[in-house]
Amino acid sequence: MITLTLKEQPGVPIEAEALSPDVVAELGHDEICALPIFLGKRQLRLDEFFEVEGEASEELEIRGDAGRIKWLGRGMTRGHLNIDGNAGMHLGAFMKGGTIEVSGNVSDWIGAEMSGGYIHIGGNAGGQIGAAYRGSLTGMTDGTIVVEGSAGLEVGMRMKRGTIVVKGMAKDFTGLEMKGGTIILGGAELRTGAWMNRGTIISLAPIPLLPTFAYNCSYNPIFLRIYARELAALGVSVPFEESEGTYELYSGDAAVSRKGELLIWKPAG
Amino acid sequence: MLRITGGRVFDPANDIDGEVRDVCISDGRIVAEVEGDGIRTIDASGMVVFPGGVDVHTHVAGGALNFARAMTPENHRDAAKFTHSPELRAGVGGTTPTTFATGYLYAGLGYTTVNEAAVPVLSARHTHEELRDTPLVDKSCCVLMANNEILLDLLEEGETERAKHLLAWHLWAAKGYGVKAVNPGGVTAWKWGKDAKVLSEPVEGYSKVTPAKIISSMAAMVDELKLPHPMHLHCNNLGAPGNIDTTIETMKVLGGHRAHMAHLQFHSYGGDDWDTLRSESVQLAEFFNGQPNLTADAGAILFGDSVTITADGPWQHLLYQLTGRKWGNLDVENETGCGVVPYTYKGTNLVNAVQWAVGLELLLLIDDPWRIYLTTDHPNGACFWRYPEIIQLLMNVEFRRECIAKLPEKALERIHLPGIEREYTLSEIAIIISAGPARALGMPQKGHLGIGADADVALYNDDPDRERMFGHPRYLLKGGEVVVEEGDIRKMVDGRELVVRPAYDESIEEYLRPLFEQYYTMSFDNYPVEMERIEGADIRECG
Numbered sequence: 001m002i003t004l005t006l007k008e009q010p011g012v013p014i015e016a017e018a019l020s021p022d023v024v025a026e027l028g029h030d031e032i033c034a035l036p037i038f039l040g041k042r043q044l045r046l047d048e049f050f051e052v053e054g055e056a057s058e059e060l061e062i063r064g065d066a067g068r069i070k071w072l073g074r075g076m077t078r079g080h081l082n083i084d085g086n087a088g089m090h091l092g093a094f095m096k097g098g099t100i101e102v103s104g105n106v107s108d109w110i111g112a113e114m115s116g117g118y119i120h121i122g123g124n125a126g127g128q129i130g131a132a133y134r135g136s137l138t139g140m141t142d143g144t145i146v147v148e149g150s151a152g153l154e155v156g157m158r159m160k161r162g163t164i165v166v167k168g169m170a171k172d173f174t175g176l177e178m179k180g181g182t183i184i185l186g187g188a189e190l191r192t193g194a195w196m197n198r199g200t201i202i203s204l205a206p207i208p209l210l211p212t213f214a215y216n217c218s219y220n221p222i223f224l225r226i227y228a229r230e231l232a233a234l235g236v237s238v239p240f241e242e243s244e245g246t247y248e249l250y251s252g253d254a255a256v257s258r259k260g261e262l263l264i265w266k267p268a269g
Numbered sequence: 270m271l272r273i274t275g276g277r278v279f280d281p282a283n284d285i286d287g288e289v290r291d292v293c294i295s296d297g298r299i300v301a302e303v304e305g306d307g308i309r310t311i312d313a314s315g316m317v318v319f320p321g322g323v324d325v326h327t328h329v330a331g332g333a334l335n336f337a338r339a340m341t342p343e344n345h346r347d348a349a350k351f352t353h354s355p356e357l358r359a360g361v362g363g364t365t366p367t368t369f370a371t372g373y374l375y376a377g378l379g380y381t382t383v384n385e386a387a388v389p390v391l392s393a394r395h396t397h398e399e400l401r402d403t404p405l406v407d408k409s410c411c412v413l414m415a416n417n418e419i420l421l422d423l424l425e426e427g428e429t430e431r432a433k434h435l436l437a438w439h440l441w442a443a444k445g446y447g448v449k450a451v452n453p454g455g456v457t458a459w460k461w462g463k464d465a466k467v468l469s470e471p472v473e474g475y476s477k478v479t480p481a482k483i484i485s486s487m488a489a490m491v492d493e494l495k496l497p498h499p500m501h502l503h504c505n506n507l508g509a510p511g512n513i514d515t516t517i518e519t520m521k522v523l524g525g526h527r528a529h530m531a532h533l534q535f536h537s538y539g540g541d542d543w544d545t546l547r548s549e550s551v552q553l554a555e556f557f558n559g560q561p562n563l564t565a566d567a568g569a570i571l572f573g574d575s576v577t578i579t580a581d582g583p584w585q586h587l588l589y590q591l592t593g594r595k596w597g598n599l600d601v602e603n604e605t606g607c608g609v610v611p612y613t614y615k616g617t618n619l620v621n622a623v624q625w626a627v628g629l630e631l632l633l634l635i636d637d638p639w640r641i642y643l644t645t646d647h648p649n650g651a652c653f654w655r656y657p658e659i660i661q662l663l664m665n666v667e668f669r670r671e672c673i674a675k676l677p678e679k680a681l682e683r684i685h686l687p688g689i690e691r692e693y694t695l696s697e698i699a700i701i702i703s704a705g706p707a708r709a710l711g712m713p714q715k716g717h718l719g720i721g722a723d724a725d726v727a728l729y730n731d732d733p734d735r736e737r738m739f740g741h742p743r744y745l746l747k748g749g750e751v752v753v754e755e756g757d758i759r760k761m762v763d764g765r766e767l768v769v770r771p772a773y774d775e776s777i778e779e780y781l782r783p784l785f786e787q788y789y790t791m792s793f794d795n796y797p798v799e800m801e802r803i804e805g806a807d808i809r810e811c812g
Contacts, residue, residue, distance in 0.1 A: 135342040136343045
């Protein structure tokens with residue numbers, strides 16, 4: 001395992017695309033120390049900000065508050081990135097495989113345009129989780145993101161496939177212009193599913209609905225039984241038994257295709 | 270002083286076809302001989318020597334292009350980056366390159382002159398500011414006039430003489446080089462939510478003005494004003510299935526007046542709808558071959574991402590409805606419009622496959638290379654930096670066959686390309702990328718290596734991979750300065766701006782002023798671009 005311990009908080013955010021298992025997997029200790037990172041416009045050596053231990057491993061651990069370090073695990077395809085603390089913007093953006101585990105909070109754009117892999121956040125997350133970058137046609141195309149806490153705006157914006165779970169509340173515009181995939185929420189603020197074309201949003205608590213979503217029926221979707229079993233392995237519990245309650249299905253967004261589905265859990269009794 | 274020695278020279282304007290000979294340069298011009306000390310010699314053995322490339326139709330500066338840049342951040346993220354260095358300014362390439370990068374990328378193809386093909390007078394000042402920041406190439410621009418409502422009002426009243434002075438006044442006000450007509454009447458009609466699809470029907474809001482009348486009157490005005498470049502014409506019904514009839518009718522309506530037919534590929538379709546769209550390049554080329562008053566550029570497409578940008582507002586709305594992608598629409602007061610829609614041409618798409626073939630067919634079937642030029646209507650059909658891919662397709666029939674084999678089978682019965690064996694020679698390539706467009710633009714100092722010509726010279730390795738060859742000039746000379754050396758940009762020089770000053774009756778300003786102050790949002794005195802705004806102006810008097 002390679003361990004990087006942050007020595008001091010940078011004055012401005014650091015851009016550290018080098019900090020991914022793909023980059024360090026084959027490198028010796030000295031090479032890792034010399035990896036380039038950007039502090040503002042200045043290029044620095046990695047060991048100017050981190051104590052470096054270990055070498056040549058797909059297991060990378062970062063200790064300390066990395067809340068101002070951007071692009072951790074960018075485009076990674078394998079291995080494991082463990083962050084003991086917070087992480088900054090664009091964590092796991094363009095990720096293709098491997099796993100990222102963060103014990104603290106993370107900022108915006110985590111897993112943006114990712115196409116595979118698993119990201120688990122112990123605390124809260126910012127906005128644009130698994131989203132499309134500005135102008136892009138599609139956000140995440142596969143993979144799984146689980147957030148134990150709350151999330152910010154535009155979660156899953158333009159996502160096409162994959163799963164996002166936010167156990168707490170998500171802010172406005174969750175699933176904005178969604179094209180496919182699944183978002184599971186512990187609740188959400190306004191305009192959930194706005195302009196969604198396809199895909200499924202499941203809320204385990206009542207949420208305010210857009211007028212362009214129409215009530216369809218109440219039922220317990222069969223696919224959820226299978227899906228819930230998959231998710232249970234990731235520590236996510238989704239109810240599906242009829243004895244516990246039912247889901248209200250709303251179809252929308254009628255402002256676009258009406259093919260998206262919004263499932264809202266109603267506990268029995 | 271400089272001597273290029275040992276290279277095979279392709280200078281079709283002077284009937285030099287691959288002869289090994291010296292090219293001598295002094296004071297930025299080609300000279301017969303250089304003598305004395307301090308002569309630099311470039312050994313061009315194994316290389317071919319071309320006059321610098323001339324792009325007759327491209328969109329590299331101005332309001333519409335900037336609008337497209339702002340609309341497509343996703344294209345900048347994936348684009349080639351130019352980092353700041355002692356020679357270069359930072360920038361990005363991609364579908365809509367930044368100003369400085371545009372100059373670097375053109376130089377990276379061996380091009381030294383570009384014609385920005387669509388400038389509204391209202392945004393001419395902005396266009397010139399951007400052109401000033403586009404180094405390494407000389408620049409000219411065409412001014413959009415075919416939907417100018419003050420001019421159309423004059424045509425409605427039959428005042429063609431006054432309309433001619435008005436046209437000339439606008440050309441000089443914009444510090445333009447040529448006159449452009451885009452979807453004549455159609456952009457004006459678009460302001461009523463309509464288009465102008467039939468050449469003989471009155472344009473919305475008028476009773477006598479038809480697209481045909483606009484086309485024939487404007488072409489006549491351009492000829493009477495003796496402008497160096499003929500009317501630069503984007504026909505009605507661009508991109509529409511079955512538009513071949515409109516295109517041929519347009520050529521007839523011109524009645525022998527000169528015209529440059531822009532991006533002809535987009536105007537050569539048969540069929541009734543998208544499902545039956547087919548190539549009509551044979552019919553078009555046959556007709557065009559018999560019209561010596563006309564020149565054209567290909568407007569070829571290549572598969573991949575592009576951004577469509579045009580003053581043709583109604584077409585862009587249709588394209589937006591077809592694709593469901595983003596759409597930008599601008600109303601340029603009383604002059605023109607503009608639409609922007611990102612587009613991806615796919616080899617698996619039947620319509621796109623036909624379009625791809627049509628562009629190449631026109632280049633191969635129009636028999637006189639002096640009248641058809643290589644363009645992609647950048648960035649509409651493809652980016653200009655992909656020209657070498659088209660050169661490879663034109664010069665190598667085997668490679669062309671490999672590409673045709675990848676097309677959907679249904680496309681093959683709708684195109685003529687599989688039956689065309691012609692391969693371009695290097696000399697013909699020199700014509701379609703340099704000598705021809707320079708002649709069409711009326712730039713006697715460009716596109717050749719004769720004595721007195723501007724010393725814009727491109728040296729390429731004679732490489733059987735023509736795409737690699739034309740994508741990486743070994744040397745490029747701009748105005749006698751060696752700007753590209755061993756494939757790298759080594760020196761930065763600013764290009765000049767070519768401006769035409771037509772003769773007109775100055776009293777037209779007194780006619781225009783009250784109309785302008787009534788209908789425009791800006792003050793009349795702020796409208797014309799001041800001469801001191803144009804850096805390195807090269808003014809051509811005419812008339």
